[in-house]
Amino acid sequence: MKAAVVNDFKEAPKVSVIETPKPAANEQTVHVLAAAVYPRVRSQANGTHYTSTGELPFVPGLDGVGQTEAGQTGYFITSNAKYGALAEQAVIDHHRFIPLDNGIDAARVAAGMNPAMSAWMSIKVRVGELTGKKVMVLGATGAAGQMAVQISHYLGASEVIGVGRNQTKLAALSELGATQTISLRDDQESLRVAFTAAADVDVVLDYLWGTAASTAMKVMLPARQNHSQQLLWIEIGSMSGADMVLPSAALRSVNLNLVGSGQGSINARQYLAELPELAQLISVGQFKIASTTMPLTELNETNWNDVTKRVVYTMN
Template identity: 30%
Template sequence: MKAAIVQSAGAPPVYGDIDAPTATGTKVVVNVTAAALSSLTKMRASGTHYSSTSACPFVPGFDGVGTVAGSGERVYFAFPDAAYGALGQQALVDKASLRSIPDDLDDVTAASVANPGMSAWASMVHRAHIAKGETVLINGATGTAGKLAIQLAKELGAGKVIATARNAQQLEELKAVGADVTIAFNLTDGEAEFKKAVAAEFKQNGCKGIDIIIDYLYGPSTEAILASIPGNLADGHRVRYVNVGTAAGVPEIPISAALLRSSALELMGSGLNSVTEATLLDSIAEVFKVAARLKLDVDATSVPLKDISQAWAQKGAKPRLVVVMQ
Protein backbone atom coordinates (compact mmCIF):
# COMPACT_ATOMS: atom_id res chain seq x y z
CA MET A 1 0.00 0.00 0.00
CA LYS A 2 1.01 3.66 -0.33
CA ALA A 3 2.00 5.44 2.85
CA ALA A 4 4.14 8.09 4.50
CA ILE A 5 7.08 6.08 5.84
CA VAL A 6 9.65 7.06 8.47
CA GLN A 7 12.78 5.12 7.58
CA SER A 8 15.09 6.24 10.39
CA ALA A 9 14.74 7.91 13.78
CA GLY A 10 14.17 11.66 13.52
CA ALA A 11 13.89 11.65 9.72
CA PRO A 12 10.80 13.10 8.00
CA PRO A 13 8.52 10.58 6.27
CA VAL A 14 8.71 9.84 2.57
CA TYR A 15 6.00 8.69 0.20
CA GLY A 16 6.42 5.05 -0.72
CA ASP A 17 5.18 1.47 -0.58
CA ILE A 18 4.91 -0.74 2.50
CA ASP A 19 3.20 -4.05 3.17
CA ALA A 20 -0.44 -3.62 4.14
CA PRO A 21 -1.48 -4.55 7.70
CA THR A 22 -3.47 -7.66 8.57
CA ALA A 23 -6.30 -7.79 11.09
CA THR A 24 -5.46 -9.78 14.18
CA GLY A 25 -7.13 -10.37 17.54
CA THR A 26 -9.01 -7.22 18.56
CA LYS A 27 -7.33 -5.12 15.88
CA VAL A 28 -9.08 -4.29 12.61
CA VAL A 29 -7.88 -2.77 9.37
CA VAL A 30 -9.21 0.70 8.60
CA ASN A 31 -9.20 2.01 5.05
CA VAL A 32 -8.03 5.54 5.76
CA THR A 33 -9.58 8.47 3.93
CA ALA A 34 -8.17 11.45 5.86
CA ALA A 35 -5.69 12.14 8.65
CA ALA A 36 -4.64 15.46 10.20
CA LEU A 37 -0.98 16.37 10.12
CA SER A 38 -0.97 17.48 13.75
CA SER A 39 1.86 18.60 16.01
CA LEU A 40 1.25 15.47 18.06
CA THR A 41 1.78 13.27 15.00
CA LYS A 42 5.00 15.08 14.12
CA MET A 43 6.37 14.96 17.65
CA ARG A 44 5.59 11.27 18.10
CA ALA A 45 7.18 10.52 14.72
CA SER A 46 10.36 12.43 15.58
CA GLY A 47 10.65 10.80 18.99
CA THR A 48 10.34 14.11 20.86
CA HIS A 49 6.93 13.44 22.45
CA TYR A 50 6.74 11.63 25.78
CA SER A 51 4.46 8.98 24.24
CA SER A 52 6.76 8.13 21.29
CA THR A 53 7.37 4.38 20.93
CA SER A 54 7.76 3.46 17.25
CA ALA A 55 10.65 1.43 15.82
CA CYS A 56 11.68 2.16 12.22
CA PRO A 57 10.42 1.81 9.60
CA PHE A 58 6.88 2.81 10.48
CA VAL A 59 3.88 4.75 9.24
CA PRO A 60 3.22 7.79 11.50
CA GLY A 61 -0.15 9.29 12.29
CA PHE A 62 -1.93 9.49 15.64
CA ASP A 63 -5.50 9.52 14.34
CA GLY A 64 -7.67 9.61 11.25
CA VAL A 65 -10.94 8.90 9.52
CA GLY A 66 -11.90 5.97 7.33
CA THR A 67 -13.99 2.84 6.94
CA VAL A 68 -13.54 -0.51 8.61
CA ALA A 69 -12.40 -3.14 6.12
CA GLY A 70 -15.12 -5.68 5.58
CA SER A 71 -18.01 -3.87 7.29
CA GLY A 72 -17.61 -0.48 5.61
CA GLU A 73 -18.49 1.31 8.86
CA ARG A 74 -17.35 4.94 8.75
CA VAL A 75 -15.26 5.72 11.82
CA TYR A 76 -12.80 7.99 13.52
CA PHE A 77 -9.82 6.16 15.01
CA ALA A 78 -6.88 6.96 17.27
CA PHE A 79 -3.97 5.13 18.89
CA PRO A 80 -3.28 2.91 15.85
CA ASP A 81 -0.62 0.19 15.86
CA ALA A 82 2.85 1.77 16.11
CA ALA A 83 3.91 0.33 12.74
CA TYR A 84 0.71 1.20 10.87
CA GLY A 85 -0.40 4.72 11.74
CA ALA A 86 -2.93 6.99 10.10
CA LEU A 87 -0.76 8.38 7.28
CA GLY A 88 -1.19 5.41 4.99
CA GLN A 89 -3.94 3.91 2.91
CA GLN A 90 -4.64 1.39 5.69
CA ALA A 91 -4.14 1.52 9.46
CA LEU A 92 -4.27 -1.19 12.10
CA VAL A 93 -6.48 -0.16 15.02
CA ASP A 94 -7.93 -1.78 18.12
CA LYS A 95 -11.73 -1.94 18.01
CA ALA A 96 -11.89 -0.06 21.32
CA SER A 97 -10.24 2.93 19.64
CA LEU A 98 -12.96 3.46 17.06
CA ARG A 99 -15.76 6.02 17.31
CA SER A 100 -18.66 6.74 14.97
CA ILE A 101 -18.88 9.97 12.98
CA PRO A 102 -22.13 11.88 12.34
CA ASP A 103 -23.31 11.49 8.75
CA ASP A 104 -23.36 15.25 8.17
CA LEU A 105 -19.71 15.72 9.18
CA ASP A 106 -17.35 15.27 6.23
CA ASP A 107 -14.06 13.38 6.49
CA VAL A 108 -11.71 16.36 6.25
CA THR A 109 -13.62 18.35 8.87
CA ALA A 110 -13.78 15.36 11.20
CA ALA A 111 -10.04 14.74 10.83
CA SER A 112 -9.15 18.40 11.36
CA VAL A 113 -11.35 18.99 14.39
CA ALA A 114 -10.62 15.74 16.26
CA ASN A 115 -7.27 16.39 17.93
CA PRO A 116 -7.71 20.07 18.87
CA GLY A 117 -11.31 19.35 19.86
CA MET A 118 -10.18 16.48 22.06
CA SER A 119 -7.57 18.64 23.81
CA ALA A 120 -10.03 21.45 24.46
CA TRP A 121 -12.91 19.23 25.59
CA ALA A 122 -10.80 16.99 27.82
CA SER A 123 -8.99 19.93 29.44
CA MET A 124 -12.18 21.84 30.23
CA VAL A 125 -14.57 18.97 31.02
CA HIS A 126 -12.42 16.21 32.49
CA ARG A 127 -9.57 18.19 34.05
CA ALA A 128 -10.93 21.64 34.96
CA HIS A 129 -14.55 20.44 35.37
CA ILE A 130 -15.97 23.61 33.88
CA ALA A 131 -19.25 24.87 35.35
CA LYS A 132 -21.86 27.05 33.69
CA GLY A 133 -21.09 30.76 33.91
CA GLU A 134 -17.39 30.41 34.67
CA THR A 135 -14.69 32.53 33.03
CA VAL A 136 -12.07 30.79 30.92
CA LEU A 137 -8.76 32.33 29.84
CA ILE A 138 -7.25 30.67 26.77
CA ASN A 139 -3.54 31.37 26.30
CA GLY A 140 -2.43 30.90 22.70
CA ALA A 141 -5.93 31.45 21.39
CA THR A 142 -5.05 32.38 17.80
CA GLY A 143 -3.91 28.88 16.84
CA THR A 144 -6.30 26.30 15.41
CA ALA A 145 -6.69 24.59 18.79
CA GLY A 146 -7.16 27.85 20.66
CA LYS A 147 -9.78 29.11 18.24
CA LEU A 148 -11.70 25.86 18.59
CA ALA A 149 -11.35 26.01 22.38
CA ILE A 150 -13.10 29.38 22.43
CA GLN A 151 -16.08 27.95 20.57
CA LEU A 152 -16.24 24.85 22.75
CA ALA A 153 -15.91 26.87 25.97
CA LYS A 154 -19.02 28.82 24.99
CA GLU A 155 -20.81 25.61 24.08
CA LEU A 156 -19.91 24.20 27.50
CA GLY A 157 -21.48 27.18 29.23
CA ALA A 158 -18.61 29.59 29.85
CA GLY A 159 -19.96 32.99 30.80
CA LYS A 160 -16.87 34.80 29.59
CA VAL A 161 -13.88 33.82 27.46
CA ILE A 162 -10.61 35.77 27.57
CA ALA A 163 -8.24 35.16 24.66
CA THR A 164 -4.51 35.92 24.90
CA ALA A 165 -1.84 35.69 22.20
CA ARG A 166 0.84 37.76 20.45
CA ASN A 167 -1.02 38.86 17.32
CA ALA A 168 -3.49 41.66 18.12
CA GLN A 169 -5.19 41.56 14.72
CA GLN A 170 -5.80 37.81 14.85
CA LEU A 171 -7.07 38.17 18.42
CA GLU A 172 -9.60 40.77 17.31
CA GLU A 173 -10.95 38.31 14.73
CA LEU A 174 -11.65 35.80 17.51
CA LYS A 175 -14.48 37.94 18.80
CA ALA A 176 -16.52 36.59 15.90
CA VAL A 177 -16.25 33.06 17.33
CA GLY A 178 -16.97 33.91 20.96
CA ALA A 179 -14.01 35.69 22.59
CA ASP A 180 -15.35 38.37 24.96
CA VAL A 181 -12.00 39.93 25.90
CA THR A 182 -8.73 39.84 23.97
CA ILE A 183 -5.30 40.67 25.39
CA ALA A 184 -2.30 40.83 23.09
CA PHE A 185 1.18 40.54 24.51
CA ASN A 186 4.70 41.54 23.57
CA LEU A 187 6.89 40.12 26.31
CA THR A 188 10.06 41.70 24.94
CA ASP A 189 9.16 45.18 26.05
CA GLY A 190 5.52 44.95 27.13
CA GLU A 191 5.48 42.35 29.92
CA ALA A 192 4.39 44.81 32.58
CA GLU A 193 1.47 45.98 30.45
CA PHE A 194 0.38 42.37 29.82
CA LYS A 195 0.53 41.53 33.53
CA LYS A 196 -1.51 44.63 34.34
CA ALA A 197 -4.21 43.66 31.82
CA VAL A 198 -4.42 40.09 33.10
CA ALA A 199 -4.43 41.27 36.73
CA ALA A 200 -7.39 43.51 35.90
CA GLU A 201 -9.31 40.43 34.74
CA PHE A 202 -8.47 38.52 37.92
CA LYS A 203 -9.83 41.49 39.92
CA GLN A 204 -13.22 41.32 38.20
CA ASN A 205 -16.23 39.97 40.13
CA GLY A 206 -14.69 40.66 43.53
CA CYS A 207 -11.29 39.18 42.66
CA LYS A 208 -12.96 36.08 41.29
CA GLY A 209 -12.60 37.13 37.65
CA ILE A 210 -10.94 34.01 36.19
CA ASP A 211 -11.83 30.42 37.01
CA ILE A 212 -9.96 28.36 34.40
CA ILE A 213 -6.76 28.88 32.40
CA ILE A 214 -6.27 26.68 29.32
CA ASP A 215 -2.68 27.07 28.15
CA TYR A 216 -1.43 26.05 24.70
CA LEU A 217 1.83 28.03 24.87
CA TYR A 218 3.63 27.64 28.21
CA GLY A 219 6.86 29.59 28.65
CA PRO A 220 7.15 33.35 29.33
CA SER A 221 3.47 34.15 28.74
CA THR A 222 2.49 31.53 31.32
CA GLU A 223 4.93 33.01 33.82
CA ALA A 224 3.37 36.44 33.27
CA ILE A 225 -0.18 35.16 33.72
CA LEU A 226 0.64 33.30 36.94
CA ALA A 227 2.61 36.28 38.23
CA SER A 228 -0.57 38.34 37.87
CA ILE A 229 -2.36 36.30 40.54
CA PRO A 230 -0.83 37.49 43.87
CA GLY A 231 -2.89 40.24 45.43
CA ASN A 232 -5.61 39.97 42.79
CA LEU A 233 -7.45 36.79 43.81
CA ALA A 234 -10.04 36.37 46.54
CA ASP A 235 -9.14 34.08 49.42
CA GLY A 236 -9.98 30.49 48.55
CA HIS A 237 -11.10 31.23 44.99
CA ARG A 238 -10.09 28.22 42.91
CA VAL A 239 -8.26 28.89 39.66
CA ARG A 240 -7.67 25.70 37.66
CA TYR A 241 -4.65 26.00 35.39
CA VAL A 242 -4.49 23.31 32.69
CA ASN A 243 -1.47 22.97 30.42
CA VAL A 244 -2.30 21.51 27.02
CA GLY A 245 0.82 22.30 25.00
CA THR A 246 4.21 23.98 24.73
CA ALA A 247 3.82 25.87 21.46
CA ALA A 248 6.12 28.62 22.74
CA GLY A 249 8.95 26.09 22.72
CA VAL A 250 9.82 26.51 26.42
CA PRO A 251 9.08 23.27 28.31
CA GLU A 252 10.01 24.49 31.80
CA ILE A 253 9.25 27.60 33.87
CA PRO A 254 9.89 28.56 37.52
CA ILE A 255 6.85 28.62 39.81
CA SER A 256 7.02 30.54 43.06
CA ALA A 257 6.35 28.59 46.25
CA ALA A 258 4.76 31.75 47.64
CA LEU A 259 2.28 31.76 44.76
CA LEU A 260 1.20 28.21 45.57
CA ARG A 261 0.80 28.95 49.29
CA SER A 262 -0.97 32.28 48.88
CA SER A 263 -3.64 31.25 46.36
CA ALA A 264 -6.04 28.41 45.63
CA LEU A 265 -4.30 27.85 42.30
CA GLU A 266 -4.54 24.28 41.02
CA LEU A 267 -1.92 23.17 38.50
CA MET A 268 -2.53 20.28 36.12
CA GLY A 269 -2.08 19.12 32.55
CA SER A 270 -4.32 17.43 30.02
CA GLY A 271 -3.13 14.87 27.50
CA LEU A 272 -2.14 11.28 27.00
CA ASN A 273 -1.89 9.46 30.37
CA SER A 274 -3.37 12.32 32.44
CA VAL A 275 -6.68 11.42 30.78
CA THR A 276 -7.52 7.84 29.84
CA GLU A 277 -7.59 6.80 26.19
CA ALA A 278 -11.28 5.94 26.47
CA THR A 279 -12.07 9.37 27.91
CA LEU A 280 -10.11 11.11 25.15
CA LEU A 281 -11.97 9.14 22.50
CA ASP A 282 -15.32 9.89 24.13
CA SER A 283 -14.34 13.58 24.19
CA ILE A 284 -13.81 13.47 20.44
CA ALA A 285 -17.19 11.85 19.96
CA GLU A 286 -18.79 14.72 21.88
CA VAL A 287 -16.87 17.29 19.81
CA PHE A 288 -18.11 15.63 16.61
CA LYS A 289 -21.71 16.10 17.75
CA VAL A 290 -21.08 19.79 18.40
CA ALA A 291 -19.15 20.24 15.15
CA ALA A 292 -21.96 18.70 13.12
CA ARG A 293 -24.61 20.82 14.84
CA LEU A 294 -22.83 24.18 15.00
CA LYS A 295 -20.56 23.93 11.94
CA LEU A 296 -17.52 24.90 14.04
CA ASP A 297 -15.07 27.27 12.39
CA VAL A 298 -11.77 25.40 11.80
CA ASP A 299 -8.99 26.55 9.47
CA ALA A 300 -8.14 23.43 7.44
CA THR A 301 -6.97 22.47 3.98
CA SER A 302 -6.40 19.06 2.39
CA VAL A 303 -3.23 17.77 0.72
CA PRO A 304 -2.73 14.45 -1.13
CA LEU A 305 -0.67 11.71 0.50
CA LYS A 306 1.85 11.83 -2.36
CA ASP A 307 2.81 15.35 -1.23
CA ILE A 308 3.60 14.31 2.34
CA SER A 309 7.23 15.49 2.22
CA GLN A 310 6.27 19.06 1.33
CA ALA A 311 3.36 19.08 3.77
CA TRP A 312 5.52 17.76 6.60
CA ALA A 313 8.04 20.56 6.08
CA GLN A 314 5.41 23.30 6.26
CA LYS A 315 5.78 25.53 9.30
CA GLY A 316 3.05 27.13 11.34
CA ALA A 317 -0.21 25.92 12.85
CA LYS A 318 -2.61 27.41 10.30
CA PRO A 319 -4.24 26.30 8.20
CA ARG A 320 -4.46 22.82 9.69
CA LEU A 321 -3.30 20.31 7.09
CA VAL A 322 -5.32 17.17 6.48
CA VAL A 323 -3.75 14.43 4.38
CA VAL A 324 -6.19 12.63 2.07
CA MET A 325 -5.36 9.19 0.73
CA GLN A 326 -6.70 9.67 -2.80
Protein backbone atom coordinates in the same frame (compact mmCIF):
# COMPACT_ATOMS: atom_id res chain seq x y z
CA MET B 1 -1.76 -0.32 -0.64
CA LYS B 2 -0.73 3.33 -1.12
CA ALA B 3 0.86 5.02 1.87
CA ALA B 4 3.10 7.94 2.80
CA VAL B 5 6.39 6.31 3.80
CA VAL B 6 9.34 7.68 5.76
CA ASN B 7 12.55 6.04 4.51
CA ASP B 8 14.95 8.71 5.76
CA PHE B 9 14.44 11.13 8.67
CA LYS B 10 16.15 13.85 6.62
CA GLU B 11 13.65 13.55 3.77
CA ALA B 12 9.90 14.18 3.54
CA PRO B 13 7.63 11.13 3.35
CA LYS B 14 6.76 9.96 -0.14
CA VAL B 15 3.72 8.07 -1.35
CA SER B 16 4.55 4.57 -2.49
CA VAL B 17 2.94 1.14 -2.65
CA ILE B 18 3.65 -1.06 0.36
CA GLU B 19 2.37 -4.32 1.79
CA THR B 20 -1.03 -4.08 3.46
CA PRO B 21 -0.63 -4.46 7.24
CA LYS B 22 -2.06 -7.45 9.06
CA PRO B 23 -3.60 -6.76 12.49
CA ALA B 24 -2.23 -8.47 15.58
CA ALA B 25 -4.51 -10.11 18.15
CA ASN B 26 -5.28 -6.83 19.93
CA GLU B 27 -5.64 -4.80 16.71
CA GLN B 28 -8.17 -4.20 13.97
CA THR B 29 -7.89 -2.97 10.40
CA VAL B 30 -9.24 0.48 9.60
CA HIS B 31 -9.82 1.70 6.06
CA VAL B 32 -8.68 5.30 6.34
CA LEU B 33 -10.98 8.01 5.00
CA ALA B 34 -9.00 11.08 6.05
CA ALA B 35 -5.93 11.93 8.13
CA ALA B 36 -4.29 15.27 8.93
CA VAL B 37 -0.71 16.54 8.96
CA TYR B 38 0.23 19.03 11.68
CA PRO B 39 3.40 19.83 13.69
CA ARG B 40 3.26 16.72 15.89
CA VAL B 41 3.00 14.49 12.80
CA ARG B 42 5.97 16.28 11.22
CA SER B 43 8.10 15.71 14.35
CA GLN B 44 7.13 12.04 14.17
CA ALA B 45 8.18 11.89 10.52
CA ASN B 46 11.55 13.58 11.01
CA GLY B 47 12.41 11.52 14.10
CA THR B 48 12.75 14.47 16.49
CA HIS B 49 9.85 13.61 18.79
CA TYR B 50 10.81 11.92 22.05
CA THR B 51 8.64 8.90 21.20
CA SER B 52 10.67 8.10 18.07
CA THR B 53 12.07 4.56 17.99
CA GLY B 54 14.52 5.40 15.21
CA GLU B 55 13.28 2.45 13.16
CA LEU B 56 12.74 2.87 9.42
CA PRO B 57 10.74 2.66 7.22
CA PHE B 58 7.33 3.54 8.67
CA VAL B 59 4.04 5.26 7.82
CA PRO B 60 3.48 8.51 9.78
CA GLY B 61 0.14 9.88 10.94
CA LEU B 62 -1.27 9.91 14.46
CA ASP B 63 -5.03 9.96 14.04
CA GLY B 64 -7.81 10.09 11.48
CA VAL B 65 -11.26 8.99 10.47
CA GLY B 66 -11.82 5.54 9.02
CA GLN B 67 -14.09 2.55 8.68
CA THR B 68 -13.75 -0.88 10.20
CA GLU B 69 -14.10 -4.05 8.15
CA ALA B 70 -17.73 -4.16 9.36
CA GLY B 71 -18.40 -0.70 7.91
CA GLN B 72 -18.47 1.30 11.17
CA THR B 73 -17.13 4.85 10.77
CA GLY B 74 -15.09 6.26 13.61
CA TYR B 75 -12.27 8.45 14.83
CA PHE B 76 -9.07 6.56 15.60
CA ILE B 77 -5.73 7.18 17.25
CA THR B 78 -2.87 5.10 15.92
CA SER B 79 -1.08 2.56 18.09
CA ASN B 80 1.20 0.71 15.66
CA ALA B 81 4.65 2.31 15.30
CA LYS B 82 5.10 1.01 11.74
CA TYR B 83 1.66 1.65 10.23
CA GLY B 84 0.27 5.13 10.87
CA ALA B 85 -2.76 7.00 9.56
CA LEU B 86 -1.41 8.35 6.25
CA ALA B 87 -2.28 5.23 4.28
CA GLU B 88 -5.21 3.51 2.69
CA GLN B 89 -5.31 1.15 5.67
CA ALA B 90 -4.04 1.28 9.23
CA VAL B 91 -3.98 -1.21 12.08
CA ILE B 92 -5.00 0.12 15.48
CA ASP B 93 -5.67 -1.08 19.00
CA HIS B 94 -9.35 -1.96 19.48
CA HIS B 95 -9.58 0.55 22.34
CA ARG B 96 -8.41 3.46 20.18
CA PHE B 97 -11.43 3.55 17.90
CA ILE B 98 -14.39 5.78 18.76
CA PRO B 99 -17.54 4.98 16.77
CA LEU B 100 -19.22 7.92 15.01
CA ASP B 101 -22.24 8.42 12.77
CA ASN B 102 -21.55 7.04 9.30
CA GLY B 103 -22.59 10.37 7.78
CA ILE B 104 -19.79 12.28 9.52
CA ASP B 105 -17.69 14.74 7.46
CA ALA B 106 -14.43 12.77 7.59
CA ALA B 107 -12.16 15.59 6.37
CA ARG B 108 -13.51 18.13 8.86
CA VAL B 109 -13.27 15.72 11.76
CA ALA B 110 -9.73 14.67 10.80
CA ALA B 111 -8.72 18.35 10.68
CA GLY B 112 -10.34 19.40 13.93
CA MET B 113 -10.28 16.59 16.46
CA ASN B 114 -6.63 16.81 17.45
CA PRO B 115 -6.59 20.56 18.21
CA ALA B 116 -10.09 20.54 19.73
CA MET B 117 -9.79 17.45 21.92
CA SER B 118 -7.58 18.98 24.63
CA ALA B 119 -9.93 21.86 25.46
CA TRP B 120 -13.10 19.78 25.12
CA MET B 121 -11.87 17.04 27.44
CA SER B 122 -10.32 19.51 29.90
CA ILE B 123 -13.62 21.32 30.28
CA LYS B 124 -15.84 18.26 30.28
CA VAL B 125 -13.71 16.24 32.71
CA ARG B 126 -11.91 18.84 34.84
CA VAL B 127 -14.47 21.67 34.93
CA GLY B 128 -17.88 20.15 34.28
CA GLU B 129 -20.40 22.97 33.91
CA LEU B 130 -18.84 26.03 32.28
CA THR B 131 -21.94 28.21 31.90
CA GLY B 132 -21.39 31.67 33.36
CA LYS B 133 -17.72 31.12 34.17
CA LYS B 134 -14.88 33.39 33.08
CA VAL B 135 -12.19 31.59 31.08
CA MET B 136 -8.66 32.58 30.10
CA VAL B 137 -6.86 30.72 27.30
CA LEU B 138 -3.07 31.01 27.54
CA GLY B 139 -1.75 30.31 24.06
CA ALA B 140 -4.94 31.29 22.26
CA THR B 141 -3.32 31.94 18.87
CA GLY B 142 -2.24 28.36 18.18
CA ALA B 143 -4.59 25.87 16.51
CA ALA B 144 -5.50 24.24 19.85
CA GLY B 145 -5.83 27.61 21.57
CA GLN B 146 -8.16 28.94 18.89
CA MET B 147 -10.30 25.84 19.34
CA ALA B 148 -10.25 26.38 23.12
CA VAL B 149 -11.64 29.90 22.65
CA GLN B 150 -14.45 28.61 20.44
CA ILE B 151 -15.29 25.67 22.68
CA SER B 152 -15.33 27.82 25.82
CA HIS B 153 -17.68 30.25 24.13
CA TYR B 154 -19.89 27.43 22.84
CA LEU B 155 -20.11 25.78 26.27
CA GLY B 156 -21.41 28.96 27.86
CA ALA B 157 -18.47 30.90 29.30
CA SER B 158 -19.52 34.45 30.18
CA GLU B 159 -16.10 35.81 29.22
CA VAL B 160 -13.26 34.31 27.17
CA ILE B 161 -9.88 36.05 27.41
CA GLY B 162 -7.37 35.03 24.75
CA VAL B 163 -3.66 35.43 25.51
CA GLY B 164 -0.95 35.02 22.88
CA ARG B 165 1.85 36.53 20.80
CA ASN B 166 0.63 36.53 17.20
CA GLN B 167 -0.97 39.94 16.78
CA THR B 168 -2.87 39.06 13.62
CA LYS B 169 -4.42 35.97 15.17
CA LEU B 170 -5.16 37.81 18.42
CA ALA B 171 -7.10 40.42 16.45
CA ALA B 172 -9.21 37.68 14.86
CA LEU B 173 -10.14 35.95 18.13
CA SER B 174 -13.21 38.12 18.64
CA GLU B 175 -14.75 36.36 15.64
CA LEU B 176 -14.23 33.05 17.46
CA GLY B 177 -15.88 34.14 20.70
CA ALA B 178 -13.15 35.96 22.65
CA THR B 179 -14.40 38.93 24.65
CA GLN B 180 -10.90 40.28 25.34
CA THR B 181 -7.29 39.64 24.31
CA ILE B 182 -3.90 40.13 25.95
CA SER B 183 -0.70 40.33 23.90
CA LEU B 184 2.37 38.71 25.41
CA ARG B 185 4.44 41.05 23.24
CA ASP B 186 3.40 44.01 25.42
CA ASP B 187 5.86 45.51 27.90
CA GLN B 188 5.90 44.30 31.50
CA GLU B 189 3.83 47.18 32.86
CA SER B 190 1.13 46.73 30.22
CA LEU B 191 1.03 43.00 30.99
CA ARG B 192 0.76 43.71 34.70
CA VAL B 193 -2.23 45.97 34.11
CA ALA B 194 -3.89 43.50 31.73
CA PHE B 195 -3.45 40.44 33.95
CA THR B 196 -4.57 42.41 37.00
CA ALA B 197 -7.79 43.35 35.22
CA ALA B 198 -8.33 39.70 34.29
CA ALA B 199 -7.37 38.28 37.69
CA ASP B 200 -10.85 37.11 38.70
CA VAL B 201 -11.28 34.46 36.02
CA ASP B 202 -12.62 31.07 37.11
CA VAL B 203 -10.71 28.81 34.70
CA VAL B 204 -7.38 29.03 32.88
CA LEU B 205 -6.71 26.68 29.96
CA ASP B 206 -2.92 26.82 29.76
CA TYR B 207 -1.17 25.72 26.56
CA LEU B 208 2.03 27.65 27.39
CA TRP B 209 3.27 27.00 30.94
CA GLY B 210 6.88 28.16 31.48
CA THR B 211 7.62 31.88 31.66
CA ALA B 212 4.24 32.92 30.23
CA ALA B 213 2.28 31.09 32.92
CA SER B 214 4.66 32.34 35.62
CA THR B 215 4.18 35.95 34.48
CA ALA B 216 0.41 35.59 34.51
CA MET B 217 0.20 33.77 37.85
CA LYS B 218 2.46 36.14 39.76
CA VAL B 219 0.22 39.05 38.80
CA MET B 220 -3.18 37.40 38.89
CA LEU B 221 -3.05 35.44 42.15
CA PRO B 222 -2.44 38.36 44.56
CA ALA B 223 -4.78 40.59 42.52
CA ARG B 224 -7.87 38.38 42.96
CA GLN B 225 -10.63 40.23 44.83
CA ASN B 226 -11.84 37.12 46.65
CA HIS B 227 -8.91 34.87 47.52
CA SER B 228 -11.25 32.06 48.59
CA GLN B 229 -12.91 31.93 45.15
CA GLN B 230 -11.50 28.91 43.31
CA LEU B 231 -9.21 29.42 40.33
CA LEU B 232 -8.99 26.19 38.34
CA TRP B 233 -5.72 26.32 36.37
CA ILE B 234 -5.54 23.48 33.85
CA GLU B 235 -2.07 22.77 32.44
CA ILE B 236 -2.41 21.35 28.92
CA GLY B 237 0.74 22.29 26.99
CA SER B 238 4.22 23.71 27.51
CA MET B 239 5.01 25.88 24.49
CA SER B 240 6.61 28.51 26.75
CA GLY B 241 8.74 26.08 28.74
CA ALA B 242 8.56 22.74 30.53
CA ASP B 243 9.21 24.21 33.99
CA MET B 244 7.80 27.06 36.04
CA VAL B 245 8.78 28.56 39.39
CA LEU B 246 5.78 29.14 41.65
CA PRO B 247 6.19 30.60 45.17
CA SER B 248 4.74 28.29 47.82
CA ALA B 249 2.68 31.13 49.27
CA ALA B 250 0.65 31.18 46.06
CA LEU B 251 -0.87 27.85 47.03
CA ARG B 252 -1.62 28.92 50.59
CA SER B 253 -2.96 32.43 50.13
CA VAL B 254 -5.26 31.80 47.17
CA ASN B 255 -7.73 29.01 46.37
CA LEU B 256 -5.69 27.77 43.41
CA ASN B 257 -6.50 24.35 42.05
CA LEU B 258 -3.65 23.44 39.69
CA VAL B 259 -4.29 20.31 37.60
CA GLY B 260 -3.09 18.79 34.37
CA SER B 261 -5.11 17.38 31.51
CA GLY B 262 -3.89 15.00 28.83
CA GLN B 263 -4.23 11.50 27.44
CA GLY B 264 -2.44 9.95 30.39
CA SER B 265 -4.75 11.54 32.96
CA ILE B 266 -8.12 10.80 31.32
CA ASN B 267 -9.36 7.25 30.95
CA ALA B 268 -10.61 5.65 27.75
CA ARG B 269 -14.21 5.49 28.94
CA GLN B 270 -14.32 9.27 29.33
CA TYR B 271 -13.03 9.73 25.77
CA LEU B 272 -15.63 7.31 24.47
CA ALA B 273 -18.35 9.22 26.30
CA GLU B 274 -17.33 12.75 25.30
CA LEU B 275 -15.71 12.70 21.86
CA PRO B 276 -18.68 11.66 19.66
CA GLU B 277 -20.46 14.94 20.49
CA LEU B 278 -17.32 16.93 19.69
CA ALA B 279 -16.89 15.09 16.37
CA GLN B 280 -20.46 15.85 15.40
CA LEU B 281 -20.02 19.56 16.18
CA ILE B 282 -16.82 19.68 14.10
CA SER B 283 -18.53 17.81 11.28
CA VAL B 284 -21.35 20.35 10.97
CA GLY B 285 -18.93 23.31 11.05
CA GLN B 286 -19.64 24.59 14.57
CA PHE B 287 -15.93 25.29 15.09
CA LYS B 288 -13.61 26.91 12.56
CA ILE B 289 -10.30 25.25 11.72
CA ALA B 290 -8.18 26.40 8.80
CA SER B 291 -7.20 23.40 6.67
CA THR B 292 -6.58 22.28 3.11
CA THR B 293 -7.93 18.97 1.81
CA MET B 294 -6.34 16.94 -0.97
CA PRO B 295 -5.97 13.29 -2.01
CA LEU B 296 -3.03 11.34 -0.60
CA THR B 297 -1.74 10.83 -4.14
CA GLU B 298 -0.81 14.55 -4.25
CA LEU B 299 1.40 14.41 -1.16
CA ASN B 300 4.60 14.08 -3.17
CA GLU B 301 3.89 17.40 -4.91
CA THR B 302 3.24 19.37 -1.69
CA ASN B 303 5.65 21.07 0.70
CA TRP B 304 5.61 18.68 3.64
CA ASN B 305 7.40 21.17 5.91
CA ASP B 306 4.98 24.06 5.35
CA VAL B 307 3.96 24.63 8.99
CA THR B 308 1.49 27.36 8.02
CA LYS B 309 -0.95 24.74 6.72
CA ARG B 310 -2.97 21.95 8.31
CA VAL B 311 -3.36 19.55 5.42
CA VAL B 312 -5.97 16.77 5.43
CA TYR B 313 -5.28 13.89 3.06
CA THR B 314 -8.14 11.76 1.84
CA MET B 315 -7.70 8.21 0.58
CA ASN B 316 -10.36 8.04 -2.15
